[in-house]
Amino acid sequence: MTDGGLAEFFDDYYILGDSLTDVRNFSGIAPESPIPQFNLFFDGRFTNGLEEQGGVWTDYFTDEMDLEVASFFQGGITDGTVPIVDGINFAVGGDTTASESVSGIPNLGLNNQINQFVDLVDNNIIDNLEGDLVFNWIGANDYLIAGLNEPTTVDTPAEVQSFAEEIVGNITNSLTTLLDLGAEVVVVPNMLNLGLSPLSAGNNASETLENLTLAHNQELEISLDELQSEYPDAKIIGIDLYTFFNEIFDDFEHNDRSATETNTYGTELTPVVLDPDLFPGTFENYEAASEAAEDFLWWDSTHPTTAAHALIADYFSEIIESELIITGTSRPDSLVGANGREKISGRGGSDTISGGTGNDTIYGGRGNDLISGDEGNDSLVGDAGDDTLNGGLGNDTIKGARGNEQLFGDEGDDSLSGGSGNDTLTGASGNDTLRGSSGDDQLFGEAGNDSLTGGPGNNLLNGGLGNDTLRGGPDNDQLFGEAGNDLFIASLGNDTITGGDGQDTVKYKASSSRFRFEGTPESFTVSSRAFGVDTLTNIDFVEFRDGVFAPSDLLG
Known part of the structure; x- marks a missing residue:
């Protein structure tokens, strides 16, 4: 992974699966398993038995990003004694995609994992899935049971296809539940070739299991x-x-063979035995076994070694990052996002960037960039150069930087902030918040009840339609309310304030006795040494700390 990649992309991580992903969950459910082999692997790791010698891909994935992910079935999450720091692992060794387990323990499977997940959401232990990653990798046990224990049920191409549709249907149902709960990013690996396992070869089931694998992957896609x-x-x-x-x-x-001899499928369960030609000592000599197993793909008859899991973890990270993080070059780039949440960085050059659907984060980088968030609640940030940033649909956050920039909120309730330079901020539809910075900025609220704040510089603020709130900066600003009942917050400088249609009010944070009033009710000045000289036109009320006055009262 690159620095600042996935580790900064997600808030929490939720992981579902089977023994390929389990970290201490099975041992939490059954400290003494009905299957002897399960007891011989500490903490549910089917790789080498020792956490310090390396675990499953989940361990490598979370360790790389320094994440603290709790194991749900170790307990303590539902009653609050175990905090959710960076996420939860629900994966249980032996689980199928339905409600069964290879262990024979009832009411497990993916259905149980999903039910526990939903309960946590319903009880507000998991508040929402926005900004989170959900990982769902399961199905191997379904195919191993069918291919080894019930081969006559998957004996023809039609039976293989039908069974794959059933298993993928179970996975799809779980994904639909997660997506309905608001999951933004869901990762689903397909099936590794089960026909390559020593267990399949030893049972003359390689062809059957490979056919099931291929059917599964096609249906899953x-x-x-x-x-x-x-x-x-x-x-x-x-x-x-x-x-x-x-x-x-x-x-x-x-x-083509395992580092240990085990068989967790079928009626005959062979004990775990270290190959005396490969490993010195007894089965308890895990350290020696782990070191020697680095050259092995399979730790037992069905589970990869920790060395293989490390490679799988790196591959998962690489693919996820490539799907979510798009980075340009020092030259002009055209970068286009796709579905869902993404992070796009233009870097150098005058880039054209489009976010697509989903809640995207887009950084323009150096150069005169053209950035569009498109759909979703996006975050757009310019940099050096004269950039044009358009939020598109959704409630967007748009920030300028250095340069003279054009910021457009478009639809939704948007937040726009200018940077250094002379910027133009346009809220468009929705109830928008526009804030200038240094430079002579122009802010246009347009439709909706908007909030406009000028900042340093000689600014122009135009509320447009709706009941707007306009605040000038410390210099000489022009403020226009246009239609609606607008509120102007007076500030330092010699400002020109024009109301427009509706009942408009100018508010001063001082007593009226500190000011001098000259002119007519239609157009008059409000002056003081502290605030400067403001010109008010078409204003209905002026509010001070000692009361609210009509212009005629102040001029009388």
Whole structure:
């Protein structure tokens, strides 16, 4: 991962899956498992048994970003004794995509993980999923059970396809629940080639399990595409683990046998035995086994070694970052986002950047950039250069920087902030907040009940339609209320304030006795040594600390 990448992208991480992802959850459910092999692997790690010697991909993924992710089934989350710091791991070794477990313990499976997740949301322990990543990788146990224990049920292409549709349907249902809860980014890897496992080869099931894997991956790709169309504001990332695993297969000296001999499927459960030709000592000698297993792809008959998990974690991070973080060059770039939340950086050059759907964060970088947030609640930031930033649909946050910039809120309730330079800020529709900075800025609220604040410099503020609040800066500003009942907050400098249609009020944070009034009710000056000389036109009321007055009362 690059510095400042995924570690700064998400607020929390929620992880669902099976033994390939489990970190201490199975041991929390069943400290003494019905399957002896499960007890021989400490803390639910099916890699080498020792946390300090490396775990599953989840350990590497969270350690790389210095995350503290709690294991749900170790307890303490629902009663608040275990805080949610950076997220929750729900994955349980042995779980299927429905409500079954290889362990035989009832009422587990992905359904149970989702139910626990929903309960936490319903009880406000998880407040929302905005800004979070949800990871869902499961399904291997379903296919191993069918291919090894019930091979006659997946004996024909039609049966294989039907079974894959059922399993992917279960996964899709879980994803729909997560998306309905507001998940912004969902990551779903496909299935590694189960036909490559020592267990499949030892049971003459390699072809069956490879066919199931291929059918699963094809059906999953179709389902994820359909979900992305149904939830365009979310980012659904499918990861092709099948191809990656095939690529690293030949990198391991031992890829056709396991570092230990185990079998967690079928009626005969063979004990864990270290190969005496490979490992000295007994099974308890985990450290020696872990070191020797670096050349092994498989730790047992179905689970990759921690060395393989480390590669998988790096691959997951690489793909997720490539989907979410788009970076330009020092030259002029044309960068276009897609569905869901993304971070786009133009860097140098005069770039054209479009966010697409989702809540995007876009940085222009140096150069005269043209940036559009498009759909979603976006954050747009300019940099050096004369940039044009348009929020598009949604409630956007738009910030200028150095240069003379054009900021447009467009639809939604937007927040626009100018930078140094002479900027133009336009709220457009919605109830917008516009704030100038240094420089001679022009602020236009247009439709909606807007708030406009000038800042240093000789600024022009125009509220437009709606009941607006306008504040000048410390210099000589021009303020126009236009239509609506507007409120002007007087400030330092010699300002020109024009009301327009509606009942308009100018407010001074001082007593009326400190001011001098000259002119007619239609147009008059309000002057003092502290505030300067303001010219008020078409104003209905003037508010001071000692009361609210009509212009005729002040001039009388």
